[in-house]
Amino acid sequence: MTEDTTVRDATAGLIARLDVAETEARAVRLRDRSYDLLDLSPGASVVDVGCGTGRAVAELDQRGAAAIGVDPDELMIATARRRWPGAGFRTGSAESLPLPDHAVSGYRADKVLHVVPDPAAALAEAHRVLSPGGRIVLVGQDWDALMIDSSHPDLTRAVVRSQADFLPNPQVARAYRNLLLDAGFQDVAVEAHTGIFTESAFLPMVEAFAARAVTAGSVTAEQGAVWARDQRSRASNGRLFVAFPMFVASACRP
Numbered sequence: 001m002t003e004d005t006t007v008r009d010a011t012a013g014l015i016a017r018l019d020v021a022e023t024e025a026r027a028v029r030l031r032d033r034s035y036d037l038l039d040l041s042p043g044a045s046v047v048d049v050g051c052g053t054g055r056a057v058a059e060l061d062q063r064g065a066a067a068i069g070v071d072p073d074e075l076m077i078a079t080a081r082r083r084w085p086g087a088g089f090r091t092g093s094a095e096s097l098p099l100p101d102h103a104v105s106g107y108r109a110d111k112v113l114h115v116v117p118d119p120a121a122a123l124a125e126a127h128r129v130l131s132p133g134g135r136i137v138l139v140g141q142d143w144d145a146l147m148i149d150s151s152h153p154d155l156t157r158a159v160v161r162s163q164a165d166f167l168p169n170p171q172v173a174r175a176y177r178n179l180l181l182d183a184g185f186q187d188v189a190v191e192a193h194t195g196i197f198t199e200s201a202f203l204p205m206v207e208a209f210a211a212r213a214v215t216a217g218s219v220t221a222e223q224g225a226v227w228a229r230d231q232r233s234r235a236s237n238g239r240l241f242v243a244f245p246m247f248v249a250s251a252c253r254p
C-alpha cells in the first residue's frame with residue numbers, strides 16, 4: 001500500500017465516523033449551541049476551520065451567514081464540495097488561513113485543535129482573520145478524559161492513554177480558556193457538555209483504539225484482542241458505552 005493510499009483510507013475512515021457522529025441528537029444540539037455562541041448578526045461572515053465534510057458550513061449558510069470552510073485535507077474538501085455544492089470551501093490550515101486580515105466576523109473550529117501541532121499559532125491566526133468585535137467558538141473533547149465501559153478497566157486505562165498519546169494535543173480542550181486569553185481574546189467563557197456514544201456504529205472507532213494501543217506497545221496483542229472482544233460483545237448486545245466531556249469555549253476579539 002502506498003503512503004497516498006494509507007492517507008486516503010485514514011480520511012475515508014474518519015469521514016465514516018464523523019458521518020455517524022454528526023447526526024446524533026447531542027451532536028446536533030452541540031453544533032446549534034456553537035452557532036448561537038457566534039452571535040451571528042445580519043451580514044455575518046464565518047470561517048469554519050477544519051471543516052471536514054462541511055455540514056457546519058452549510059448549516060451556517062442556512063442561518064444567513066456567509067460561511068467558508070477551510071481544511072488541509074483535499075479529500076475532505078472534495079467531499080464537502082460534492083455534498084454541499086452551493087457552499088464555499090478552500091484548502092488551508094488553521095495555522096495559515098487563506099484569508100486576509102479582519103476578513104470574518106466569526107471563527108469556529110470543532111474537534112480540530114487536538115490535531116493541530118501548534119494550537120497557539122492557530123489562535124494567533126484566528127485573531128488575525130477576525131474583525132474587531134468578532135466572535136470565536138472552539139469545540140472539542142479532552143482525550144485523556146475518555147470513558148469507556150469495559151470488563152477490563154485496567155486495560156481500558158492503557159488503551160485510553162495510548163489513544164491520547166497518539167494525538168498531537170490530546171488535552172487541548174481543557175486549555176482552550178488559557179489559550180484564548182494568551183492570544184488576546186476577551187470575554188472568554190467555557191461550557192462543558194458530555195458526548196455519549198452507545199450505537200454499535202461506534203465499534204470501529206473503539207476497535208481502532210485497541211489496535212493503536214497494541215501498535216504502541218501499551219498492551220500486548222493478546223490483551224488488545226481480549227479488550228476488543230469485550231467491546232464487540234457489548235456492541236452486539238446494545239451495551240457499548242463511550243463518553244467524554246466536550247468543551248465549548250467562546251470569546252470576543254477586541
Ligand SMILES: C[S@@+](CC[C@H](N)C(=O)[O-])C[C@H]1O[C@@H](n2cnc3c(N)ncnc32)[C@H](O)[C@@H]1O
Pocket residue numbers: 018022049050051052053070071072073076092093094095109110111112115116117
Ligand atoms: C475530527 S475532524 C472534525 C471535522 C469537522 N470540524 C467536524 O466537526 O465534523 C478534524 C478535521 O481537522 C482537519 N485538520 C487536520 N489538521 C488541521 C490543521 N492543521 N488545520 C485545520 N484543520 C486541520 C482534518 O482534516 C479534519 O477534517
